[in-house]
Amino acid sequence: IAGITQAPTSQILAAGRRMTLRCTQDMRHNAMYWYRQDLGLGLRLIHYSNTAGTTGKGEVPDGYSVSRANTDDFPLTLASAVPSQTSVYFCASSDAGGGTDTQYFGPGTRLTVL
Amino acid sequence: GQNIDQPTEMTATEGAIVQINCTYQTSGFNGLFWYQQHAGEAPTFLSYNVLDGLEEKGRFSSFLSRSKGYSYLLLKELQMKDSASYLCAVRDSNYQLIWGAGTKLIIKP
Numbered sequence: 001i002a003g004i005t006q007a008p009t010s011q012i013l014a015a016g017r018r019m020t021l022r023c024t025q026d027m028r029h030n031a032m033y034w035y036r037q038d039l040g041l042g043l044r045l046i047h048y049s050n051t052a053g054t055t056g057k058g059e060v061p062d063g064y065s066v067s068r069a070n071t072d073d074f075p076l077t078l079a080s081a082v083p084s085q086t087s088v089y090f091c092a093s094s095d096a097g098g099g100t101d102t103q104y105f106g107p108g109t110r111l112t113v114l
Numbered sequence: 115g116q117n118i119d120q121p122t123e124m125t126a127t128e129g130a131i132v133q134i135n136c137t138y139q140t141s142g143f144n145g146l147f148w149y150q151q152h153a154g155e156a157p158t159f160l161s162y163n164v165l166d167g168l169e170e171k172g173r174f175s176s177f178l179s180r181s182k183g184y185s186y187l188l189l190k191e192l193q194m195k196d197s198a199s200y201l202c203a204v205r206d207s208n209y210q211l212i213w214g215a216g217t218k219l220i221i222k223p
Contacts, residue, residue, distance in 0.1 A: 042118065042201070042213030043157070058210070090156060096209075100145065100164075103211065105156035 003027065004106035006091050012112045013081050021076045021109050023091030031096035032074040033103060034058075034066060036087040043090065049074055050096055081113045116140045118214035120202050125220045126192055134187045134200050134217045142207025148176050148187045149201040151216065157201055161187070189219075197221045 004025045013019050025032065030051045035043040045058030049068040063085060065077045074093075078085055088110050092103040117139045126132040138146070145164040149157035163169055163178035163185060175188040187200055199216040206212055 040215055042215045043203075043211075044213070045210060048210075100162045101205075101209075102147070102159050102162060104159065107156050 004091060004093055004104060006089075006106040006109050008109060009107070010110040010112075012114065013078075015082055015113055016080050019078045019081055019111070021078075021089055021091075021111070023074045023076070023106055024072050025074075025091075025093040025106075026072065027093060027095075027104070028071060029093035029095050029104075030071065031094045031101075032068065033092040033094075034064070034074070034076045035090045035092065036060065037090060037108075038087050046076065046089075081111075083113045085111065086113045087111060116206060116212045118202055118204060118212055120200075120214040120217045122215070123218045123220065125222060126189075128192055128194060128221055128223050130192050131188065131190050132192060132219065134189070134202075134219065136185045136187070136202035136214060138183050138185070138202070138204045138212075138214075140204045140206045140212055143180060144205040144207070144209060146176075146178055146185050147203045147205070147211065148174075148185075149203065151199045151201055153198070160200075192221050194221050194223070 007022045033048045034046040047066040049055045090108045091106040094103045119137045148160040151157040161176040168177045173190045178185045199218045201216045202214040203211045
């Protein structure tokens with residue numbers, strides 16, 4: 001693995017179903033983030049984690065949950081998907097506290113909720 | 115509220131120069147980032163400014179004026195591969211990134 005990987009690449013999901021989007025990084029970055037990107041809007045932060053074992057809410061956390069059991073993995077769970085959660089989801093990581101704290105992004109997951 | 119403004123779309127000619135502006139109003143300022151995003155792909159980091167002035171990196175330069183809440187990204191010697199969206203983001207007082215909606219740059223031969 002080099003960088004950040006996300007799975008699945010895309011998914012079509014029925015409303016009401018539970019779904020977990022996976023994110024793994026191999027850069028040993030301490031901070032990780034989940035964003036959603038919708039047409040005409042900037043990236044919006046859903047949840048973040050500054051270090052393993054801690055998480056925080058972003059701008060649009062409702063309907064989503066995260067966990068950070070270790071440094072490398074940061075899964076995002078939709079407990080009961082709704083059509084408004086149709087979006088492209090990006091995971092990112094950064095070396096928080098190290099220089100510019102630049103965020104590096106995974107390839108994204110395109111999620112459609114019907 | 116916090117706000118990042120960028121033009122929605124710009125068109126330029128191959129070989130020319132284009133300037134993409136970004137104005138911001140945020141609660142605090144801890145740096146400004148520019149990212150490039152090709153259609154269907156992830157954003158990739160281009161530049162970072164935290165002090166006023168110009169940062170040059172090859173064909174790309176980024177300028178910041180903190181007193182004016184203003185930045186621009188300058189792209190020189192445009193190539194067809196520069197057709198992409200360019201995202202401006204500001205790190206606020208909570209150290210979270212606030213993102214603009216992006217500027218779609220169309221390069222014509």
